[in-house]
Amino acid sequence: MKRIEDMTVAELWDLFPITFAPYNPAYTHWYHAETEALAVELGEVMVRVNHIGSTAVEGLMAKPIVDILLEVHPSADPEALAARLESLGWTLMNTSSAEDLRVTYNKGYTPHGYADRVFHLHVRSWADWDELYFRDYLRDDLEARQQYERLKHQLRVVHGKDRDAYTEGKTAFCHRIVKEARQRYGARYSPKNTSTP
Secondary structure, eight states: OOOGGGOOHHHHHHHSOOOOBOOOTHHHHHHHHHHHHHHHHHGGGEEEEEEESGGGSTTOOBOSEEEEEEEEOTTOOHHHHHHHHHHTTOEEEEEOOSSSOEEEEEEEEETTEEEEEEEEEEEEESSOOHHHHHHHHHHHOHHHHHHHHHHHHHHHHHHTTOHHHHHHHHHHHHHHHHHHHHHHHOSTTOGGGSOOO
16 A cells, blocks of 8 residues: 555545534544643643634534644754654644744544544744634634635635645635734734743
């Protein structure tokens, strides 16, 4: 059987198509189980952790993938951090060449398709990330939540096996919601307004 690492992008999209499921309260339990393990392994390196993405919004139809935003201390050694995460079963998906740390890992992708529990771990420096504002706005605003769900369904019909196009199709909506959320909530997640553990 072909290893995931040896598959083409087309093969990966075919094996892992965009699928939606009704909101599942178990997502919260999955999130807590993973973050508890991360806290034990990473200790003080972990500054802040949040459940983000659609599975963090009660009532929202979503891809059954739990997204975790893990923010780390600026002094964290990226190579040591990667080794620790790999020891917990996380697989590197991609990394950014930007100055700020932006690395994504996953769990639950197998040569046979999705596992029962699937995760994306977004590892970043401690900062004021848009995803936190987007999540909060959708939690608080039913109309925006319904608009987002309709948009995702429309994009899935057209781009069900093209994740890049699907994601790009959501960009304008997400930017608009983040802008409105920042006006509504202020800089609630800025490191200037919170303290490290």
